[in-house]
Amino acid sequence: MPSSLDATSYYQATAQAFPAQPALRGEAVADVCVVGAGYTGLSAALELALAGYKVVVLEAERVGFGASGRNGGQICTGFSSGQRKIEAQLGKDDARKCFALAEESKVLLKERIVRHKIDCDLKWGYLHTIPKAHQFGELTAWKDEMDDLGCTDTSLLSKAELEEKLGTHIYHGALREAGAGHFHPLNYCLGLAQAAVAAGAMIYENSRVVEADTGSNPFARTAQGRVSAKFMIIAGNAYLGRTVPKLYGRVMPVGSYIIATEPLGTERARALIRDGEAVANTKFIVDYFRLTGDARLLFGGRASYSTLEPVNLGAYMRPRMIAVFPQLADAKIAFAWGGFIAITYNRIPDCGRLSPTVYYAHGYSGQGVALAGIYGKLLAEAVRGQAERFDLLARIKHLPFPGGVLRTPMLVAAMMYFRIRDALS
Numbered sequence: 478m479p480s481s482l483d484a485t486s487y488y489q490a491t492a493q494a495f496p497a498q499p500a501l502r503g504e505a506v507a508d509v510c511v512v513g514a515g516y517t518g519l520s521a522a523l524e525l526a527l528a529g530y531k532v533v534v535l536e537a538e539r540v541g542f543g544a545s546g547r548n549g550g551q552i553c554t555g556f557s558s559g560q561r562k563i564e565a566q567l568g569k570d571d572a573r574k575c576f577a578l579a580e581e582s583k584v585l586l587k588e589r590i591v592r593h594k595i596d597c598d599l600k601w602g603y604l605h606t607i608p609k610a611h612q613f614g615e616l617t618a619w620k621d622e623m624d625d626l627g628c629t630d631t632s633l634l635s636k637a638e639l640e641e642k643l644g645t646h647i648y649h650g651a652l653r654e655a656g657a658g659h660f661h662p663l664n665y666c667l668g669l670a671q672a673a674v675a676a677g678a679m680i681y682e683n684s685r686v687v688e689a690d691t692g693s694n695p696f697a698r699t700a701q702g703r704v705s706a707k708f709m710i711i712a713g714n715a716y717l718g719r720t721v722p723k724l725y726g727r728v729m730p731v732g733s734y735i736i737a738t739e740p741l742g743t744e745r746a747r748a749l750i751r752d753g754e755a756v757a758n759t760k761f762i763v764d765y766f767r768l769t770g771d772a773r774l775l776f777g778g779r780a781s782y783s784t785l786e787p788v789n790l791g792a793y794m795r796p797r798m799i800a801v802f803p804q805l806a807d808a809k810i811a812f813a814w815g816g817f818i819a820i821t822y823n824r825i826p827d828c829g830r831l832s833p834t835v836y837y838a839h840g841y842s843g844q845g846v847a848l849a850g851i852y853g854k855l856l857a858e859a860v861r862g863q864a865e866r867f868d869l870l871a872r873i874k875h876l877p878f879p880g881g882v883l884r885t886p887m888l889v890a891a892m893m894y895f896r897i898r899d900a901l902s
């Protein structure tokens with residue numbers, strides 16, 4: 478992985494205390510071995526530990542090292558792919574059930590924050606803004622679709638109404654969702670880990686799985702230990718690499734970057750986003766931003782399909798922030814960091830079984846903050862023998878990405894296409 482991804486993020490600098498977990502040494506036996514301590518793995522581990530299962534989580538680095546500790550913190554509705562692609566595969570009724578699961582993911586997140594007393598700056602409210610006036614019709618259609626799906630807490634904002642809320646003139650209106658929002662993603666992840674440990678799960682950090690047997694008697698081997706288990710859950714997402722060859726190629730890692738300003742003071746921050754909602758534009762290559770608990774602007778976007786890191790992330794991202802908020806020209810960028818999103822070909826998350834006792838879920842395609850929690854819960858349900866809801870999602874078919882030399886150039890070409898499409902639309 479490129480080294481700048483390890484630069485201290487705003488989240489690391491403001492993380493709640495979480496005790497370092499030991500590395501695995503020697504042999505361990507568990508009911509369930511979970512690979513990866515992000516939202517997916519920890520959600521499954523928490524559910525299973527609460528249900529009395531002996532759970533071992535193996536994390537290559539530290540809890541929240543992957544996307545779950547680096548993301549924009551935007552709690553979104555539905556799937557990155559949109560509903561239509563899911564309908565095309567499952568039909569309207571089952572696609573509605575999938576949407577209901579996505580809705581449940583936000584409820585689950587909220588319940589866990591309350592139940593486990595997770596201090597993570599949770600804030601509800603989300604504005605989807607349009608960069609071009611002619612896109613207002615798309616917002617209206619989107620609202621109609623949301624109403625039809627039972628998500629009735631949305632409203633349309635004209636350009637003038639939006640400009641009362643946002644300190645920028647570049648957008649032409651917005652769809653506001655009351656039921657989506659934002660939070661401090663790493664603190665949520667650490668809170669989940671804390672809850673899983675309290676429920677009896679063992680988490681081993683600095684314990685990269687170097688070999689996983691995904692047959693019916695699964696085991697995972699690290700440099701200094703080995704876990705054998707009745708079940709295995711693989712939740713390494715974009716960071717899994719080639720550890721499980723059958724999963725390589727089902728997702729593609731895409732670099733995504735975020736900056737955070739110095740603290741702006743409440744008044745200046747509120748002049749940018751009056752009510753503190755999360756904001757994202759509706760382009761394919763999304764700009765998204767929000768205020769942090771300590772009144773910074775956190776601004777993300779700019780995907781890199783080539784996996785080549787920009788040399789100076791701050792300088793790379795800043796012009797996009799200034800394009801939205803020119804009044805921040807004098808604001809210092811205090812943090813800049815990146816992470817890898819796992820995308821699937823159709824942007825629908827991918828889950829399934831590698832054997833009757835080995836399950837996986839990954840590929841939330843940039844929209845996993847809420848979804849990964851419900852996928853983790855469904856993985857746990859499947860281990861417990863109640864796989865109906867998991868199987869609904871596992872029925873969705875996915876094309877693998879090409880391997881070898883074609884892998885990166887094809888995605889760079891796709892990215893160019895979407896950039897040009899955004900510019901022309």
Ligand SMILES: Cc1cc2nc3c(=O)[nH]c(=O)nc-3n(C[C@H](O)[C@H](O)[C@H](O)COP(=O)(O)OP(=O)(O)OC[C@H]3O[C@@H](n4cnc5c(N)ncnc54)[C@H](O)[C@@H]3O)c2cc1C
Binds near residue numbers: 516543686720838844
């Ligand atoms: C920069 C960025 C911004 C994003 N913004 C948003 C957003 O605003 N809203 C949203 O909904 N989604 C967003 N996402 C996506 C979201 O963060 C992810 O979908 C979600 O966190 C996925 O969780 P996960 O647990 O599946 O994977 P991860 O959080 O990536 O966790 C996987 C874990 O597995 C570990 N691992 C991998 N291989 C091994 C191995 N061999 N052995 C042991 N451990 C291993 C990794 O170290 C890692 O900790 C963003 C992602 C990024 C990178």
